[in-house]
Amino acid sequence: xxxxxxxxxxxxxxxxxxxxxxxxxxxxxxxxxxxxxxxxxxxxxxxxxxxxxxxxxxxxxxxxxxxxxxxxxxxxxxxxxxxxxxxxxxxxxxxxxxxxxxxxxxxxxxxxxxxxxxxxxxxxxxxxxxxxxxxxxxxxxxxxxxxxxxxxxxx
Amino acid sequence: xxxxxxxxxxxxxxxxxxxxxxxxxxxxxxxxxxxxxxxxxxxxxxxxxxxxxxxxxxxxxxxxxxxxxxxxxxxxxxxxxxxxxxxxxxxxxxxxxxxxxxxxxxxxxxxxxxxxxxxxxxxxxxxxxxxxxxxxxxxxxxxxxxxxxxxxxxx
Numbered sequence: 001x002x003x004x005x006x007x008x009x010x011x012x013x014x015x016x017x018x019x020x021x022x023x024x025x026x027x028x029x030x031x032x033x034x035x036x037x038x039x040x041x042x043x044x045x046x047x048x049x050x051x052x053x054x055x056x057x058x059x060x061x062x063x064x065x066x067x068x069x070x071x072x073x074x075x076x077x078x079x080x081x082x083x084x085x086x087x088x089x090x091x092x093x094x095x096x097x098x099x100x101x102x103x104x105x106x107x108x109x110x111x112x113x114x115x116x117x118x119x120x121x122x123x124x125x126x127x128x129x130x131x132x133x134x135x136x137x138x139x140x141x142x143x144x145x146x147x148x149x150x151x152x153x154x155x
Numbered sequence: 156x157x158x159x160x161x162x163x164x165x166x167x168x169x170x171x172x173x174x175x176x177x178x179x180x181x182x183x184x185x186x187x188x189x190x191x192x193x194x195x196x197x198x199x200x201x202x203x204x205x206x207x208x209x210x211x212x213x214x215x216x217x218x219x220x221x222x223x224x225x226x227x228x229x230x231x232x233x234x235x236x237x238x239x240x241x242x243x244x245x246x247x248x249x250x251x252x253x254x255x256x257x258x259x260x261x262x263x264x265x266x267x268x269x270x271x272x273x274x275x276x277x278x279x280x281x282x283x284x285x286x287x288x289x290x291x292x293x294x295x296x297x298x299x300x301x302x303x304x305x306x307x308x309x310x
Contacts, residue, residue, distance in 0.1 A: 124235075
């Protein structure tokens with residue numbers, strides 16, 4: 001099957017990353033027929049646990065387009081996004097996700113995506129990660145102060 | 156109830172952000188008794204949909220400590236993390252999450268956290284966001300090329 005140019009570019013970024021010693025993931029943001037920006041996994045190299053291919057592609061596209069709102073753009077990624085990247089995709093208001101490998105494929109080669117997918121669905125008190133609440137009343141006050149501002153920036 | 160210094164700082168960052176016209180969220184990363192780094196929501200100001208308080212606190216702490224692995228650190232956040240931030244917390248290997256407001260409180264003032272939590276639990280084909288697969292075989296090849304590398308950086 002012939003791949004779209006966008007998927008070919010996402011896979012090329014992933015392959016180049018492997019060859020450069022980085023994580024095996026690549027992604028591009030596309031608007032209409034144009035590839036706006038791309039990214040590959042840079043977690044170890046950039047010493048940044050959030051530097052996944054999709055997050056970097058989104059950040060690069062947002063910088064290039066000058067807005068946090070990427071409505072009308074699509075993402076092509078070499079692998080189904082992890083929960084962090086999936087969250088970023090929703091916040092960026094992307095229109096669609098085209099992915100190559102499955103999250104189960106990522107797990108097979110050693111990435112923890114499935115664990116995070118499992119954890120995220122559990123109530124806080126049942127997760128492996130410890131959750132505690134503190135300062136609920138004070139925290140609510142801040143949210144409500146924001147809502148009360150006439151000039152708040154909604155997004 | 157007296158708040159910990161870490162939570163007071165997270166709430167101060169959130170409140171300062173509201174006053175500066177930003178989103179009403181703040182977070183700090185703590186190691187032992189020391190606040191390593193903090194962040195507040197900068198989505199609109201930085202034109203970056205991934206610039207949530209927790210993501211920025213993690214990125215700032217990782218830069219300061221010179222590693223993507225924040226094992227042994229904890230996060231204090233003014234609000235329960237959204238799925239993107241929760242994913243970032245797992246990838247950073249943080250030890251615990253102390254939160255102020257609930258995600259339902261964030262939804263109440265207009266943030267879409269609940270929608271993303273709902274979506275993330277659904278099979279790809281049942282989500283509102285459109286998902287398509289392309290190039291599975293080619294994408295698998297890249298993952299396996301990475302696994303076959305003797306000098307791959309696991310994380």
